[in-house]
Amino acid sequence: MTFQFESLQQMWDMAGHGPYVWTAILVSLFVMGWLLVRPLQQHSAILKTISQQLRQREQCQKEHQSANTSEEDK
Amino acid sequence: MIATSVGFSGYLKRDLLLAYRRRGEAASPLIFFLLVSTLIPLGVSPDSARLAELAPGIIWVMALLATLLSTESLFASDYQDGSLEQMLISPQLLALTVLGKVTAHWLVSGLPLTLVSPVIGIMLSLPGEGTVPMMASLALGTACLSLIGAVGAALTVSLRKGGLLLSVLVIPLYMPVIIFGSAAVQAAIDGLNWLGPLAILGAMLSGAIALCPLAIAGALRLVSNN
Amino acid sequence: MASARNWNWFHRMGSPRWFYETTGRWLPWLWVLTISLVLTGLVWGLAFAPQDAKQGNSFRIIYLHVPASFLALAGYYLMAIAGAIGLIWKMKLSYMVMKSAAPIGAALTFIALFTGAVWGKPTWGTYWVWDARITSMLILLFLYLGVLALQYAFHSQEAGNKASAILALVGTVNIPIIYKSVDWWYTLHQSATIKLTSAPSMHPDMFQPLLVVIVAMYSFYGLALILYTRVEILQRERKAGWVRELARQAETQEPAK
Numbered sequence: 001m002t003f004q005f006e007s008l009q010q011m012w013d014m015a016g017h018g019p020y021v022w023t024a025i026l027v028s029l030f031v032m033g034w035l036l037v038r039p040l041q042q043h044s045a046i047l048k049t050i051s052q053q054l055r056q057r058e059q060c061q062k063e064h065q066s067a068n069t070s071e072e073d074k
Numbered sequence: 075m076i077a078t079s080v081g082f083s084g085y086l087k088r089d090l091l092l093a094y095r096r097r098g099e100a101a102s103p104l105i106f107f108l109l110v111s112t113l114i115p116l117g118v119s120p121d122s123a124r125l126a127e128l129a130p131g132i133i134w135v136m137a138l139l140a141t142l143l144s145t146e147s148l149f150a151s152d153y154q155d156g157s158l159e160q161m162l163i164s165p166q167l168l169a170l171t172v173l174g175k176v177t178a179h180w181l182v183s184g185l186p187l188t189l190v191s192p193v194i195g196i197m198l199s200l201p202g203e204g205t206v207p208m209m210a211s212l213a214l215g216t217a218c219l220s221l222i223g224a225v226g227a228a229l230t231v232s233l234r235k236g237g238l239l240l241s242v243l244v245i246p247l248y249m250p251v252i253i254f255g256s257a258a259v260q261a262a263i264d265g266l267n268w269l270g271p272l273a274i275l276g277a278m279l280s281g282a283i284a285l286c287p288l289a290i291a292g293a294l295r296l297v298s299n300n
Numbered sequence: 301m302a303s304a305r306n307w308n309w310f311h312r313m314g315s316p317r318w319f320y321e322t323t324g325r326w327l328p329w330l331w332v333l334t335i336s337l338v339l340t341g342l343v344w345g346l347a348f349a350p351q352d353a354k355q356g357n358s359f360r361i362i363y364l365h366v367p368a369s370f371l372a373l374a375g376y377y378l379m380a381i382a383g384a385i386g387l388i389w390k391m392k393l394s395y396m397v398m399k400s401a402a403p404i405g406a407a408l409t410f411i412a413l414f415t416g417a418v419w420g421k422p423t424w425g426t427y428w429v430w431d432a433r434i435t436s437m438l439i440l441l442f443l444y445l446g447v448l449a450l451q452y453a454f455h456s457q458e459a460g461n462k463a464s465a466i467l468a469l470v471g472t473v474n475i476p477i478i479y480k481s482v483d484w485w486y487t488l489h490q491s492a493t494i495k496l497t498s499a500p501s502m503h504p505d506m507f508q509p510l511l512v513v514i515v516a517m518y519s520f521y522g523l524a525l526i527l528y529t530r531v532e533i534l535q536r537e538r539k540a541g542w543v544r545e546l547a548r549q550a551e552t553q554e555p556a557k
Contacts, residue, residue, distance in 0.1 A: 002348065003347055003348060004347060004348060004349070004350065004351060005347065011346070011347060014356075014357035014358075014360070015356055015357055016356075016422075017356055017357040017358040017360075017422050018357075020358055020361070020418050020419065020421060020422050021346070021357060021358060021360050021361055023418055024361045024364060024365070024414065024415040024418040024419065025342070025346070025361070025364060027411075027414055027415075028364045028368065028411045028414070028415055031407050031410065031411055032407075032411070032520060032524075034407075035403075035404055035407050035524045036523065036524055036527060039524070039527035039528045039530070039531045040527065042531045043527070043530060043531050043534065044550070046531065046534045046535055046538065047534065047546065047547045047550045047551075048547075048550075048551075050534075050538050050543065050544060050547035051547040051548060051550065051551040054544060054547065054548065225466075225467075225470055229450060229463045229466060229467060230450075230453070232454075232459070233453050233454070235453075236453075239449055239450065239453055242442070242445065242446050242449055243446040243449075243450060243467060245442070246439045246442040246443050246446065246471075246474075246478070247470065247471070247474050247478075249439060249478055249481070249482070250474070250477050250478055250480075250481035250482075253481045253482065253484070253485045254481060257484075257485065274481075278477070285473060289466055289469070289470050292387075292466055293463065293466050296459060296462040296463060296466070297459070
């Protein structure tokens with residue numbers, strides 16, 4: 001197994017086929033990367049909204065309770 | 075046994091009667107077929123040699139689109155007026171009932187297209203050898219299209235903008251039919267054996283008759299549950 | 301007794317929570333495996349595999365084109381089978397897998413078509429030919445898009461699941477027919493200038509990296525499918541206690557900015 005090109009420059013050029021090969025590779029890798037990044041983003045976004053909702057509800061409950069107690073004080 | 079045949083023939087008769095009462099609506103695929111075929115010479119070329127070359131494919135594409143046009147309304151009125159619910163809870167075998175409806179749809183849309191196609195063939199200067207194969211392939215092929223299209227219509231019946239979605243779902247599934255349909259006509263024009271592609275269309279039709287009613291019935295049940 | 305134990309795994313697998321937690325343990329390994337396999341395969345294929353005698357360096361596109369096409373097709377069957385399991389056993393998780401498989405499959409089909417087109421330019425002199433395989437790949441993309449569109453057209457999650465499962469199954473019956481008919485259609489119209497079915501026997505030096513990228517693509521597919529399915533699970537189980545607990549934990553780990 002040997003390196004097929006004399007330099008990295010030649011590998012980039014690929015004897016004239018470089019533009020084709022590298023567009024194909026880069027676009028494919030971009031799409032594949034997007035397929036992995038998107039679910040990760042959604043994953044953390046969902047967890048964040050859930051925890052926000054939980055916190056809001058807890059706050060509501062607390063206010064409700066404190067309102068109740070203050071009424072009792074009167 | 076009696077109950078099942080009642081489901082088939084009852085819905086067949088009912089749908090034919092409904093189509094007869096709404097003649098204008100039922101005729102619209104046919105009018106579409108005729109209108110678009112006058113666009114082709116205007117858009118491509120009136121030269122008869124060029125038209126003859128394109129005719130088999132064009133006639134088949136137009137027939138496909140005309141069938142698709144009428145497929146959307148296959149279950150729509152039944153869904154809206156609630157008779158679909160009755161069809162689902164009736165003791166008849168749903169797949170057979172559905173087959174009756176699809177048969178009626180073919181008698182109203184596919185069969186007229188087939189009968190009119192020789193006229194379109196003359197207008198598009200289709201060579202004479204192609205006429206009989208075209209009618210035969212259209213008769214078998216539009217029946218396939220009705221069955222496949224009915225699956226899509228059943229899946230999208232409860233959706234408000236079902237029409238566009240229906241074409242997205244169904245056109246990929248139509249492709250084998252159009253390939254063999256236009257191939258039969260082309261083969262006859264080229265002096266080759268056109269019974270081969272026709273036999274394959276027949277095989278597709280038998281497969282579709284066996285499988286599509288099941289898928290349609292499944293899709294309709296799902297729609298009724300939601 | 302034995303049969304009860306045999307079915308145990310099946311019911312456990314139907315539990316989204318079990319799936320979420322188990323795959324959570326696999327994920328780090330799968331990430332390492334996928335990235336290392338993709339890198340090894342691509343570097344090997346792009347830099348160390350020998351040139352093709354006829355096509356020169358442009359043949360190196362094969363190292364993404366072939367695995368993507370493989371998985372695009374295999375992914376459709378996976379999606380349809382998941383849909384069938386959902387319809388038959390009413391398994392929620394199975395629908396989630398089906399829904400996740402659709403965008404991945406569509407993206408891989410797009411990759412296969414795109415790399416094929418770019419490969420076609422230097423090899424045949426055009427980006428697009430109506431070749432049998434290319435055409436059926438395009439139809440596969442339409443089928444995927446149909447399943448995706450149907451899934452999102454319904455307001456109710458359940459109706460969308462069932463509808464797209466039925467559509468996926470109808471498509472499965474059709475894929476061999478479509479493939480065969482397009483093949484037949486192409487041989488009828490075949491133009492002699494282009495021959496796609498080159499290299500019946502590949503040189504081992506070229507074939508070994510191809511094997512690596514195919515395995516890499518399978519691993520990538522598994523990873524993407526798991527990630528998408530986990531998102532689906534969180535979305536549908538967001539009212540469940542364990543998901544709330546998870547959200548709290550995530551919050552404490554990553555304090556609000």
